[in-house]
Amino acid sequence: MNAGDIARLADVGRAAVSNWRRRYDDFPQPVGGTAASPLFSLPEVEDWLRRNGKSYEMSLGERVWQRLRASGDDLRLGDLVGCAGAFLLFLRRDPGGWREAARSSEPAKRLHQAAATATADLPVPVDWSLIDARLYRLLADLAAEQGPLGAFELLCERYVVAHSRQLSVTRADIAELVARLARLEESPAGESLTVLDPSCGVGAMLLPFTGARVLGQESGDTAALLTAVRLLLRDARAEVVAGDSLRLDGFPDLRADVVVCDPPFNERAWGYEELTGDPRWEYGLPPRGESELAWVQHCLAHVRPGGLVAILMPVAAAGRRPGKRIRGNLLRAGALRAVVTLAPGGPDLWLLRRPAGERPSSLVLLMDGTGGLPGVEAAWRAFTADPESEAPGTGHAVRIIDLLDDEVDLTPARHRPYREEEDPALGFAAVRDRFHAAVAALPQYTPAIAALAETRDLPSTTIGELVRAGLVTIHQGPPKMPADLGEVPVLTAADLAGGGGPSGRTSHDPGHITLEAGDVVATSTTEGAARTVTEGGAVLGSQLHLYRVDHDRMDPDFLAGYLRYAGAATRAYPGASRVDARRVRIPRLSLPEQRVYGRAFRELLALEDRLRETTALGETLIRLGFDGLIGGHLRPNG
Incomplete structure (x- = not known):
C-alpha cells in the first residue's frame, strides 16, 4: 500500500503519514515501489498503527483490493482485476456454484471448471490460477456485501487510479x-x-x-x-x-x-x-x-x-x-x-x-x-x-x-458570432461599468471571521454517527435521471456547483425525492459542492445526496459547510471520484454555536457565487476588448 492508502486507513492526511515516517524510527520500511512513491506492507503498517495507539478502520473492499494488488506485480494488475471480475460474474450467474465447488474434494479444479462454463461468453480466456482460494473467499464476501456489480466497480475504479498514466477513461x-x-x-x-x-x-x-x-x-x-x-x-x-x-x-x-x-x-x-x-x-x-x-x-x-x-x-x-x-x-x-x-x-x-x-x-x-x-x-x-x-x-x-x-x-x-448585447462597440463600456460595480461590492460579502491565538481542538463526530443518532437522514438521487421535457423541476449537480436554481425537467414519478426548504444537498464526487435548499418543490437529481436534518438539534448550513469543505479530504480512496460522506468529521457543538458557524459558511458561499459572477464579467470584458481592438470597433485611449 502507498502513503495515500495509509492515510485513508488511519483517517489522516498524507502529510501526517510523511511526518510519521520522519519522526518514528520504527515506522515500516518500504517493500517496493519507487523513492517518490514507495509501497509498504499492509500487515506491518497495521501492526505499527496498533503499537502506537493510532485508530484505523479497513473496509472489506479495501482489504480485497490490497490483497488483490499483492497477488502479483503491477504489470499483471489488469489481469488480476479481470480474473476477479470474471469470478464475480460467475457468482452473479451461478450463486450456488461457488459454495458447491468449495465443498468438493478438489475445490480449485471444480471452481475453475464451473466458472469457465458460466463465463464462456467473455472475449478472452481467463487465467483462473491468478487468484488463490483465500482471495476468492474475500471476493465472495465483498459480493455479498455490495453485490457483484458494486464489488467489481470498486475494483475497476481502483485499477483506473493505479494506472491513471496508462489509461485514458472518458469522463x-x-x-x-x-x-x-x-x-x-x-x-x-x-x-x-x-x-x-x-x-x-x-x-x-x-x-x-x-x-x-x-x-x-x-x-x-x-x-x-x-x-x-x-x-x-x-x-x-x-x-x-x-x-x-x-x-x-x-x-x-x-x-x-x-x-x-x-x-x-x-x-x-x-x-x-x-x-x-x-x-x-x-x-x-x-x-x-x-x-x-x-x-x-x-x-x-x-x-x-x-x-x-x-x-x-x-x-x-x-x-x-x-x-x-x-x-x-x-x-x-x-x-x-x-x-x-x-x-x-x-x-x-x-x-x-x-x-x-x-x-x-x-x-x-x-x-x-x-x-x-x-x-x-x-x-x-x-x-x-x-x-x-x-x-x-x-x-x-x-x-x-x-x-x-x-x-x-x-x-x-x-x-462565434457577435450577439447584439456583446458587440464590442456597444457592449464594452456597459460590461466595464458592471465589472467595476461588482468588484466594488465584493468587500461587503466578506464574512466576519477572526483568527484564533491557537487552534481549537474540539470533540468531533462523524456523519455516520449522526445518522445512527437520528440527527440526519440521508437520501440518494437516482443513478440516472431520464431526460425529458416534463413539468417537474430537477436540481442537477451543475445547478448545485453553480449556485443556480433547478434547470432540469422530468416527469412525475413516485420514486423521486422531493426537496424541502432546509434540506442539505451535496454531490457524491470529490468536487465538494454542498448547499442548503432555500425553496422546496424540485426533485433530487442524479449523483446527488440529500441530508435532511433534525432542525431542533442541527443547523443545516453548519452541516453543509463541513460537507462542502471537508468532503474532498474523505474520498473513498486517494484519486477516487467519489466521497465517503459518512466519514466526514464534524465538531460537537451546541445548536447556537452551530448557527454561528452556519452563518459564516453561508456568507462564504455567497462570496463564492459573487466571485464567480465577477469572474464571468471579467472574462467577457477581456474578450470584448480584444474583439473590439482587433476588429476596429474600439481604440486605446491616449
Whole structure:
C-alpha cells in the first residue's frame, strides 16, 4: 500500500503519514515501489498503527483490493482485476456454484471448471490460477456485501487510479451526454438501438447504453475483458471483441444505429501503410499524423444510413491543415453535423450522420459547450428539429459554404458570432461599468471571521454517527435521471456547483425525492459542492445526496459547510471520484454555536457565487476588448 492508502486507513492526511515516517524510527520500511512513491506492507503498517495507539478502520473492499494488488506485480494488475471480475460474474450467474465447488474434494479444479462454463461468453480466456482460494473467499464476501456489480466497480475504479498514466477513461458526464444525444435517435430508453464502440477502452462510453444492444472492440485483451464484465454484470445484451479495430475489424458487416467512440489521440502507428487502399476512406486517405480522421471514417462505415456517430476529438483536429481535405469532404457530403467544444483545451465532440441519399444540409452546428454540458443537448435537439432556427445557448448554425475556404477550420471559437448585447462597440463600456460595480461590492460579502491565538481542538463526530443518532437522514438521487421535457423541476449537480436554481425537467414519478426548504444537498464526487435548499418543490437529481436534518438539534448550513469543505479530504480512496460522506468529521457543538458557524459558511458561499459572477464579467470584458481592438470597433485611449 502507498502513503495515500495509509492515510485513508488511519483517517489522516498524507502529510501526517510523511511526518510519521520522519519522526518514528520504527515506522515500516518500504517493500517496493519507487523513492517518490514507495509501497509498504499492509500487515506491518497495521501492526505499527496498533503499537502506537493510532485508530484505523479497513473496509472489506479495501482489504480485497490490497490483497488483490499483492497477488502479483503491477504489470499483471489488469489481469488480476479481470480474473476477479470474471469470478464475480460467475457468482452473479451461478450463486450456488461457488459454495458447491468449495465443498468438493478438489475445490480449485471444480471452481475453475464451473466458472469457465458460466463465463464462456467473455472475449478472452481467463487465467483462473491468478487468484488463490483465500482471495476468492474475500471476493465472495465483498459480493455479498455490495453485490457483484458494486464489488467489481470498486475494483475497476481502483485499477483506473493505479494506472491513471496508462489509461485514458472518458469522463462519466460526457458519456452520459453522448448517451442522451443518441437516445434521441429512437426511443428515450434506447431499447431498440444497436450501439457500437470500436475503441471501447474499459467501457465508459457503453455503460449508459445497457438497455440497448451494445457491441465493443478494444485492442488490449485486459481492457476488453474489463468492459465485457462491466456490461454483463449489468445484464446488458453485450458482445465485446479483443483486437485492433482499424487493422482487424471485429464487426466487418455491422451497420449500427449509433456509433460512439473516444479513440486514442495522436497515434502515428495506426496502420497508414497497410490500410492505404482501404474502402473505408470514403472522404479521403487520412494523413499519417491524423489518426483521428481514420477513426471518424471507420465509425461512419459502421453506422446505418442516417445513423448517428458521436466521436471525441482533439481540439486541433478541427483546424490542422493536413486534414482540411477530409473535413471539407465531410461537410460537402452533409456527414459532419456538429462540432462542440466540451472543455477548455478539449476534447471536442463531433456529431456526424451517414448520408442517406437526401439533399445534404447547408448548415453545421458549431458550439462552445464549456459553460455546461446540459446546454449541448438542448442545442442539438433544436438544430436537429430545425437547422435554420437559432440554437439556444452558445450554439449557432454556420453555413457550410462559409467554411470551405483555404483552411476549413471548424473550431467553434473562431466562428462565434457577435450577439447584439456583446458587440464590442456597444457592449464594452456597459460590461466595464458592471465589472467595476461588482468588484466594488465584493468587500461587503466578506464574512466576519477572526483568527484564533491557537487552534481549537474540539470533540468531533462523524456523519455516520449522526445518522445512527437520528440527527440526519440521508437520501440518494437516482443513478440516472431520464431526460425529458416534463413539468417537474430537477436540481442537477451543475445547478448545485453553480449556485443556480433547478434547470432540469422530468416527469412525475413516485420514486423521486422531493426537496424541502432546509434540506442539505451535496454531490457524491470529490468536487465538494454542498448547499442548503432555500425553496422546496424540485426533485433530487442524479449523483446527488440529500441530508435532511433534525432542525431542533442541527443547523443545516453548519452541516453543509463541513460537507462542502471537508468532503474532498474523505474520498473513498486517494484519486477516487467519489466521497465517503459518512466519514466526514464534524465538531460537537451546541445548536447556537452551530448557527454561528452556519452563518459564516453561508456568507462564504455567497462570496463564492459573487466571485464567480465577477469572474464571468471579467472574462467577457477581456474578450470584448480584444474583439473590439482587433476588429476596429474600439481604440486605446491616449
